[in-house]
Amino acid sequence: MLQQTTVQAVKSYFDKFLKRWPSVEDLAAADTDDVMAAWAGLGYYARARNLKKCAETIARDHGGIFPDTFEGLKALPGIGDYTAAAIAAIAFDRPEAVVDGNVERVMTRFYAIETPLPSAKTEVKAKTKTVTPLDRPGDFAQAMMDLGATICTPKRPACVLCPLREGCRALASDDPQRFPVKLPKAKRPVRVGAAFVAETEDGKILVRTRAQSGLLGGMAEVPTTGWTSRKDGETGANAAPFAAGWRRAGDVTHVFTHFELRLTVWHAKTQKQAVSGGRWEPIDELGEKALPSVMKKAISEAIPQAFKPQGVGKS
DNA sequence: CAGACGTGGAA
DNA sequence: TTTCCAAGTCT
Known part of the structure; x- marks a missing residue:
């Protein structure tokens, strides 16, 4: 967790993580999506996938015991020169x-x-x-x-x-x-795109899971267009996953390591419908899902109270 | 080997 | 506001 991340940012995640999965065997047996959800907000999500793979390898190939040499450690997923030596x-x-x-x-x-x-x-x-x-x-x-x-x-x-x-x-x-x-x-390029927050009467929104590798790999997202550096990048409601009364909720900017993303956020109240690769999740359960910060930001732009503590700010 | 890979806090 | 950067790793 501490790879490229401050102690302050890690502390609460570390405590929750070890309480939930106290041993290598516990983590090896865990549901990968639960692990990603527990990591949500920490960034560099490949670390979570690698940590899980590492636990599986140690449980399966090493009888639950860590190798005790640099070479043995270095061979494990997510453990590079620094961590192996440390x-x-x-x-x-x-x-x-x-x-x-x-x-x-x-x-x-x-x-x-x-x-x-x-x-x-x-x-x-x-x-x-x-x-x-x-x-x-x-x-x-x-x-x-x-x-x-x-x-x-x-x-x-x-x-x-x-x-x-x-x-x-x-x-x-x-x-x-x-x-x-x-x-x-080098200067950070700017990419643009659109994100679509589809909300039902009974308080659910449409989400899907991103590809397992690459940016935000294995994390959840609302439907979005591709993120392009082109000036004519799609940011309009015409790129939405389905026709609905899309309203422009606003724009969010999010800074990644190698580019800055400007998302136009669209919001619609719709009927729950089947969307390939998508699923409808209750808004009040979103806080426990594998949503990266950029997605929480986008959803909050459309539904400001989405991640606020329940029962607060209602009146 | 250079680029991909997140996020939030501090100066 | 902008820039830097934090117990790096993988491809």
């Missing part, structure tokens, strides 16, 4: 070089590495390997990460308080904050 070092006391974003920052500063990231990753990994001790490698890894999280911060590092102040080349030079050097990032 588990090996912290859980199994193995002297692996643990390099996350924090360690990258500490190392590139301490050695004043001018090579921009991500090219410098190889060099950082090699340097980290040379400084990782055979004794308590897990504590060393956590100390490096905590140093980066609390002292050697991205902005305004607290060098006065730093235990590594003496040998730090970045501090000795001029501007420690200059490191790590990073390549300039």
Whole structure:
């Protein structure tokens, strides 16, 4: 959960997740859609699919016991270089070089590495390997990460308080904050599309499940057009899944990692009807479904009280 | 190897 | 308001 995600964002999800699926076997036996629903809002949904696959692999192929080597861990779904090294070092006391974003920052500063990231990753990994001790490698890894999280911060590092102040080349030079050097990032393109919130008299809306891979893979959505960067992209009611009294509810903007999405949201009161691949879900149960944030945003644009606590704001 | 892959909080 | 970025991984 913590991959590219802050502790604050993760905390409540982690608590709920472990309460619901306390063991690897529990998660392996879980319904994948329930897992996706429990992950909804956290982002990077491939992590949820991979975590589930990982649990299944460990339950089925490893007798419910985690591998205790870097190579064994790395072979599992969702466990890459960083996570494999972190588990090996912290859980199994193995002297692996643990390099996350924090360690990258500490190392590139301490050695004043001018090579921009991500090219410098190889060099950082090699340097980290040379400084990782055979004794308590897990504590060393956590100390490096905590140093980066609390002292050697991205902005305004607290060098006065730093235990590594003496040998730090970045501090000795001029501007420690200059490191790590990073390549300039490309501008985010804008994509447009339309989303259709079809609502019945008895308080249900039409939803469907997205493809298992790719953007928001395996998550629920209301029917939408494709999301295109073309200027003449479809945003009108003519692209709706069926004819109805569609009213324009408004626009929502949502920022993804690699593009910005502007959705025109359409709303209609309709009869419940059969739509290929679609299903009608009660609005008051939407909060428990696998709906990503962008979809909650779109639905709220059409039905403002959809995700509000029940019985509140009614009067 | 470069691009895909979410979201919300902080500066 | 805009930009950055957070315990990265997969293709």
